[in-house]
Amino acid sequence: MENDKKVIALAVRATRRREQLGGLVLVAPAVVFLLLIFVAPIALFAWRSVDNAEAWSALPRTRAVLRAWDGTGGPPEPAAAALVADVNSLDRSVAATLARRLNYSESGMRSMVIALHGLSLSLQKPVLEQLIALNPRWGEHRIWQVIDNESGRLTPYYLLRALDLQLRDGGLTKASDQDGTFRVIFARTFWISGIVTLLCLIVGFPVAYVLATAKGWLGRLLFIAVLLPFWTSVLVRTMSWILLLQQNGILNRFLIDHHLISAPLTLIYNRTGVYIAMVHVLLPFFVLPLYGVMLKVDRAQIWAAASLGARPLAVFRHSYLPQVMPGIVAGLVLVFVTAIGFYITPVLVGGGGDQMVSYFVAFYTNSSVNWGMAAALGTLLLIATFVCLGAFRRVMGTAAVSGR
Incomplete structure (x- = not known):
């Protein structure tokens, strides 16, 4: 009897090892592809920031x-x-x-x-x-x-320079030919990304709610409208906003023709144009995760709270909002992380004071041919992204960040 138990245990362990080995064989191509196409280029890029x-x-x-x-x-x-x-x-x-x-x-x-x-x-x-x-x-x-x-x-030159610092007389000092240039650029990048994320929250929450509650052909039509930007390149969408927002564009002509304004509004090549175009591009990244969570909301809890006499605001705050919070956080993370690496839209619709870190990474790579500086800016941006993700994870919890 004892021998039979040992034989069965060995057979079970052997079966588990075969299953694990089979799983590893299936996953191995994806892991190798990920290492070669994603991890290795990032590692080499980061190495350039300290390579001398x-x-x-x-x-x-x-x-x-x-x-x-x-x-x-x-x-x-x-x-x-x-x-x-x-x-x-x-x-x-x-x-x-x-x-x-x-x-x-x-x-x-x-x-x-x-x-x-x-x-x-x-x-x-x-x-x-x-x-x-x-x-x-x-x-x-x-x-x-x-x-x-x-x-x-x-x-350490490139990384220090990206923080407006330098080694001098055995210690760290402020770079002599800069006045907080890169610190301002990083602050601008996170400020623009934060505002865009907030605007996506304000605009996207009602859109996701309507999508989740709409029925029949109307729901399908609205869902296609949200997905439509994914079927068009970012460049085309950005150029469309230039046509819409320029001084002689469609929007200004409409407002002037209807006597709503007397002179064209400056909506392009400034921060306003950057916000509008980036929100348009990134809004689906917020709406879709939130929409998926809203579909799974337990309506019975909401009806129970309302039947017990809770006011609509209390029902929303204590019953509905906690259930959709994972979708909100997942959407905010997606939008913010994508926004801090944006390049095309700020370059085309923004002015000189609206360029983000990605613009200067491209400048040092293509124009100045200073790959060390480009790698340092990119590496610091990557580190900042991980720090932001860690902060979201710590504040909202693992389940909220993962969307579960």
Whole structure:
């Protein structure tokens, strides 16, 4: 009898292992696809925000000499000779890349480093003295501090710069050529995203309620109207708003023709246009999760509360709202997380003071070709997204965030 129990237990465990193995085999392609297409690109992108291969590979001799420098006092003479040797061993294009990289940290270093390429020095005088004669800035402590800080394999420069900070004299200070630029951009991004999310809540809740309560052909028609934006590209929808909201557009012409206004309203290339267009694009992301939850509301609780004499507002607050809260939170999270990464709509309908972080990621990637800065901004935006999701999860609870 005892042996039979052991045999049965072993058979059950073997069956479970086979089921688990089968499940892993089925899931493996999706996991591999997710790692290769989603996780790996994000990881490589984040790596660019701390990667310093340009300076690290170009300055091996200088790096070795500065490793023994305590960072105080004047620059060591061997470091000057090592720097000249490193720069002269590089191709012209590689030296230009190094110069550009160091110029990010200290303005003016580009021309200083390029001038070293092909430079002939006298063996009778100290190298540092000759460099100072070539450019007095070679005698500045700050120049050699930058070379020391930026000659390592990893660098905090891009991430600090994205927060308007820099390393100077062994500590963190405010970036000298900025006045909170990126902090303002991040604050603007979260402000616009927050306002758009709030507007989607105000507009989307009644829409979702009507969808959930409408019957027959009217309900189907309204549902198609909500889904319709998904069938049109974001670019087309945004361009449509430009036609509608411009000074000679359909809306202004209608208001003027009906004598509702005397002059065209400025509704485009400003914050108003950004709000209108973004709400239009993102509204379905709020309505659909809320609509799905509203369909499952237990009407018996509402009828019971009303039959016991509760006022409509009390019924809504204590019976209806708690049941639909998971849908509200899920919609808010979807809208907010999508909004902070918006690019096309603010670029087309917003002004210069309405651009969000994604615009500057694209600028540093395509125009400035400063991939480290683009990666740093993108990485900080990703971290901020996870922080917001964590805050939603903590405040509303796991079930509310997941929509269950």
